[in-house]
C-alpha cells in the first residue's frame with residue numbers, strides 16, 4: 171500500500187519508528203494528486219506549495235526528539251465551507267468566488283494548533299445543498315471507485331480526495347447527511363457529531379440548527395483522532411456544548427457483547443437497492459457475530475423525516491442566505507443602476523438553481539399565511555422525533571441502518587428530479603433533526619464493486635461509544651482496507 175493510501179495513525183507510528191519521514195508522506199500525496207486530480211476534480215483551491223516544507227519542519231522536530239501530534243504535518247483537506255484566513259473560501263458558490271476570509275473557523279484554528287498541513291479546499295454542493303456535489307458552481311467531482319458516478323454530497327470533494335489518496339483525511343459538514351452519505355459512497359468512515367459537539371464558528375451557515383462539522387477518514391481510528399482535534403466548547407458559538415471531550419482513540423477495541431442494537435421498523439419499508447439490502451443483511455450478521463443483540467424498535471416519526479427536513483432546512487437557509495446582498499461580501503453584479511438592482515441582480519446571477527429553489531421554498535413556508543401550517547408544524551414533529559429517539563435509546567445502545575438507500579449513482583441521473591435527490595437522505599436526516607451523532611462505516615460493495623455504508627446512531631454525546639462500536643464492526647468486516655481501482 172502506498173503512503174498516501176495509509177491511515178494517519180499508522181503513518182504516525184511508522185514515522186515515530188523512523189521507517190518513513192513526514193516529507194515522504196507529503197510527496198506521496200502530491201504525486202497521487204498530480205495523477206488523479208485532472209479526472210477526480212475534488213479540489214476548488216490547492217494549497218500544496220508548502221506541503222513538503224511543512225512536512226520537513228515536522229521531521230526536524232522529530233529529529234530533535236520533540237513531541238509531535240499524530241495529525242502534525244499530515245496532509246489534510248477541508249471542505250470549502252470553512253473560513254480559512256488568507257485562503258479563498260467559496261462554499262461551492264459563484265457568489266463567494268474570490269472571497270478570502272480574514273479569519274479562521276474554530277475547526278481550522280484547532281487543527282492548526284495540532285500542526286495542520288492543508289492540501290486545499292474541497293468541492294461541495296453550493297452552500298452544502300445537495301447529495302451529489304453536482305450543484306457546485308465549479309463543476310462536479312467524480313467518484314474514485316467509478317468515475318462515471320457521483321461521490322455523494324454535499325461533502326463529495328472531501329470524500330473523493332480522501333478516498334483517492336489526495337489527502338489523508340478531511341473535515342466536512344453534515345446538515346442532513348453530507349458527511350455520512352459521501353463516506354458511504356466512497357467507502358470511508360464519516361462521523362456527524364452531536365449538535366453542539368463541534369463549534370460552528372466560521373463555518374458558512376446553511377441551516378444553523380442542523381449544521382455540524384465532522385471527520386471523513388480512512389478508518390475509525392483516524393476519525394477519532396480528527397474528532398478529538400476539532401471538538402469542544404467555543405465561546406464564539408453559543409450552541410457549542412460545555413460537555414468535556416474525550417480521547418476518542420482510547421478504548422477502540424473489543425467486541426459488542428451485551429450491546430443492544432435497534433433496527434427501525436419504519437426504515438425497512440423504504441425502497442432499498444437490492445445491493446444495499448443484501449449488504450445490510452450481511453452487516454447485521456457481522457454485528458451479531460460480535461455479540462450484539464439485534465431488536466426491532468419503532469419510531470413512527472421517521473416516516474416524516476424527509477418532509478420535516480425539507481421544510482425546516484430551506485426555512486433556515488432562506489434566512490441565513492439573506493446576508494448575500496451584493497454589498498457586504500462576495501459577488502456584486504457589475505450591471506446595476508440602483509440599490510434594488512444590486513440585490514436582485516447579484517442574487518439572480520450569484521446563486522445556482524438549487525439554492526434559489528431552497529430560498530423560495532423557505533420563504534414560502536415562513537410567510538405570514540403559511541408559517542403555522544408549515545414551519546411550526548414541522549418544528550412540532552421535529553420535537554416528537556427527538557423524544558422518540560430519547561425513548562428508544564433507553565432500550566437500545568445504538569440504531570443501525572444502511573447509510574443510503576442507494577448505491578453511488580451516475581452523474582446527471584438524479585439532477586432533473588429534486589425529489590429523487592431528496593429521498594436519498596431518508597436515513598441520514600433523522601440524526602440531524604434529533605441532534606444525535608451518527609457514523610457511516612464501510613459496509614461492503616455492490617455486485618459492480620460500488621461502495622456501501624453501514625450507519626450507526628447513538629444518544630446525544632455518545633461519540634466515544636459510537637466510535638467503539640464502529641471500530642468493532644470495522645475490524646470484523648474489514649471493508650475499509652479495500653482501496654479504489656485508480657488508473
Ligand code: GLN
Pocket residue numbers: 298299300301323324343344345346347348349376483595
Ligand atoms: N442532501 C441534504 C440537502 O441537500 C443534506 C445536505 C447537507 O447535509 N449539507 O440538504
